[in-house]
Amino acid sequence: MTSTMRSVVGAEAQDEPGDVSTGTVQPRRRRAKRRYRLTPLVLSAGVIILMALFFIWPGVLGLTYSFTSYKGFGPMTFIGLDNYTKLASDPTFYAALGRTLIYTVFSVPLGYALSLSLAVALTNLRARGKTAARIIFFLPWLVSPIVTGVIWRWMFGENFGFVNYVITSLGGGAVPWSSDPNLSLMVVIVASAWAGAAFNMLLFIAALNNVPKSYYEAAELDGANGWQRFVSITLPGIAPTSVLVILLSTLGQMKEFAMIQALNNGGPGTSNQLIVQYIYQTGFAQSNVGYASAASMVLLVILMVIALIQIAINRKATR
Amino acid sequence: MRKKSGEIRRSILPTTMLWVLAILMAFPLLWFLLSSFKGGGELFTYPLSFLPREWTVDGYMRAWERIDFVRYFGNTIVVATLTTALTVFFCATAGYALAKYRAPWLSVFALCILSMTMLPGEVILSPTFSVVRDLGFYNSLIGVILPSILTPTGVFMFRQFFITVPDELLDAARIDGANELSIFFRIMLPLAKPIMLTLAIISFQWRWNDYIFPLIILSDPKNFTLQIALRTLLGSENIDWAILLAASVISMIPLVLLYLVFQKYITSSDINTGLRD
Numbered sequence: 001m002t003s004t005m006r007s008v009v010g011a012e013a014q015d016e017p018g019d020v021s022t023g024t025v026q027p028r029r030r031r032a033k034r035r036y037r038l039t040p041l042v043l044s045a046g047v048i049i050l051m052a053l054f055f056i057w058p059g060v061l062g063l064t065y066s067f068t069s070y071k072g073f074g075p076m077t078f079i080g081l082d083n084y085t086k087l088a089s090d091p092t093f094y095a096a097l098g099r100t101l102i103y104t105v106f107s108v109p110l111g112y113a114l115s116l117s118l119a120v121a122l123t124n125l126r127a128r129g130k131t132a133a134r135i136i137f138f139l140p141w142l143v144s145p146i147v148t149g150v151i152w153r154w155m156f157g158e159n160f161g162f163v164n165y166v167i168t169s170l171g172g173g174a175v176p177w178s179s180d181p182n183l184s185l186m187v188v189i190v191a192s193a194w195a196g197a198a199f200n201m202l203l204f205i206a207a208l209n210n211v212p213k214s215y216y217e218a219a220e221l222d223g224a225n226g227w228q229r230f231v232s233i234t235l236p237g238i239a240p241t242s243v244l245v246i247l248l249s250t251l252g253q254m255k256e257f258a259m260i261q262a263l264n265n266g267g268p269g270t271s272n273q274l275i276v277q278y279i280y281q282t283g284f285a286q287s288n289v290g291y292a293s294a295a296s297m298v299l300l301v302i303l304m305v306i307a308l309i310q311i312a313i314n315r316k317a318t319r
Numbered sequence: 320m321r322k323k324s325g326e327i328r329r330s331i332l333p334t335t336m337l338w339v340l341a342i343l344m345a346f347p348l349l350w351f352l353l354s355s356f357k358g359g360g361e362l363f364t365y366p367l368s369f370l371p372r373e374w375t376v377d378g379y380m381r382a383w384e385r386i387d388f389v390r391y392f393g394n395t396i397v398v399a400t401l402t403t404a405l406t407v408f409f410c411a412t413a414g415y416a417l418a419k420y421r422a423p424w425l426s427v428f429a430l431c432i433l434s435m436t437m438l439p440g441e442v443i444l445s446p447t448f449s450v451v452r453d454l455g456f457y458n459s460l461i462g463v464i465l466p467s468i469l470t471p472t473g474v475f476m477f478r479q480f481f482i483t484v485p486d487e488l489l490d491a492a493r494i495d496g497a498n499e500l501s502i503f504f505r506i507m508l509p510l511a512k513p514i515m516l517t518l519a520i521i522s523f524q525w526r527w528n529d530y531i532f533p534l535i536i537l538s539d540p541k542n543f544t545l546q547i548a549l550r551t552l553l554g555s556e557n558i559d560w561a562i563l564l565a566a567s568v569i570s571m572i573p574l575v576l577l578y579l580v581f582q583k584y585i586t587s588s589d590i591n592t593g594l595r596d
Contacts, residue, residue, distance in 0.1 A: 039420065054469065055438075126326075127336070136341045136345050139345070145528060147549070150564070154350070155351075165366070168365075251439070255439050255442075258530035280531075296443065296445070
């Protein structure tokens with residue numbers, strides 16, 4: 001996506017010098033050009049309408065809601081920045097936001113390490129059975145977030161789960177995976193790494209295959225061991241993909257909702273309520289649409305800041 | 320001979336690493352699948368055994384009775400298929416427009432689509448709900464389909480692909496007097512078949528597993544999609560695990576079949592522009 005981003009911006013810069021010199025263009029060419037102007041509009045009409053209906057309109061509406069005390073029905077009363085000032089001193093909001101940040105900070109590196117390991121293991125020339133392993137690695141991609149939650153809830157059940165069974169058989173005590181907030185979040189983190197690994201693995205495989213083989217051969221001749229080769233050739237070679245994977249998974253984790261609902265429903269209690277669940281609860285369960293929209297706008301700004309920071313890092317790294 | 324045994328020795332470590340990871344990744348799924356064939360009593364009796372002591376499809380039969388799978392499969396297939404078809408079509412046309420035409424507004428359009436990747440639907444839940452309701456599609460499958468057709472990922476996949484198609488092809492067709500739209504439908508679209516297939520598979524998976532939009536837009540259980548129906552099993556205090564496990568397995572069957580058929584298109588295509596949705 002980062003490369004896309006660069007080319008989009010690039011396209012803007014090198015836009016049609018012909019446009020400027022329209023006056024000197026032959027009449028016939030001009031008519032042809034006008035025809036070429038209508039066609040892209042016809043081709044993009046569907047997407048433009050969908051974007052206007054389900055992206056721009058809701059976006060503007062959401063911003064408007066955030067300045068009102070709208071309840072989902074009835075009149076919209078303008079209340080200025082009240083929602084935002086209230087939000088600034090709402091401990092539940094901070095708790096949800098903080099929990100989401102903790103979740104993201106732990107699950108992104110774990111997911112990164114897992115998907116990179118899978119990709120490295122799959123691209124190793126000497127490993128056997130890669131076709132079968134590839135199919136296995138990709139299976140979690142098929143599993144819906146809800147079912148992912150069910151699978152891991154089942155694995156980590158306190159009185160019936162496989163993990164606690166192994167721990168107690170080895171002489172340990174049953175670990176409170178669902179009644180301790182931090183342990184419960186840990187299970188969610190592991191589950192998210194498992195669920196997201198397949199897709200990122202594909203991105204890494206493409207990147208790993210593009211690292212020139214000659215670099216490895218040269219390093220091997222110089223006596224570099226496997227780990228040294230990995231750190232000084234592989235990691236720099238896949239840096240743009242790493243930024244992409246980290247960006248996408250950060251944005252993805254910040255809006256986690258379905259999987260955690262199935263796994264522990266933000267529990268125990270509301271201790272693991274993440275930000276999207278908070279927005280859902282206030283907006284739909286309590287019908288505080290105005291207030292929930294203000295919280296959404298805060299999330300939106302956070303997501304944009306994250307994206308811009310990572311794009312800036314990538315620009316610097318590739319320059 | 321010596322060389323061969325050396326090769327085997329050197330492949331031991333990578334192969335072990337690969338298969339340790341494979342077991343780690345497969346285990347949760349396998350444990351879940353095998354558990355679904357255990358009887359209600361055996362699920363909770365220590366010591367647990369990996370393979371069911373007594374294989375039973377009791378959970379499956381109860382799940383089938385408890386959940387109206389025919390209806391929910393039907394709803395989900397309608398939503399996933401229609402959305403996917405529309406997604407592929409609209410993303411192809413817009414991606415082509417972005418790749419092969421130049422105009423100031425197209426750059427703005429591209430930036431708008433790009434910004435959609437950063438502003439996910441979760442951020443505009445309530446307003447999207449209002450829009451769908453005001454359009455009159457609350458509690459209908461159309462209300463689930465329409466907002467999820469447009470995916471920036473799809474548009475960029477096609478854009479990247481059409482950029483690689485040489486402009487000479489387009490110019491040649493123009494010189495032959497072909498109409499712009501028929502160039503797209505007759506020449507360009509058939510070239511993009513691999514991208515269409517990849518996007519179709521990815522999109523079908525997304526829509527099959529979608530949760531949050533169906534959750535807010537569908538209120539009548541008759542219109543639920545599978546994921547929302549599964550959620551009803553999770554709602555109660557005492558989860559009936561035998562039913563939940565079996566129902567979860569059933570819900571995955573169509574996607575697994577699809578994956579087995581199209582496996583090579585998903586895992587071998589390098590979806591460099593592929594983002595998650």
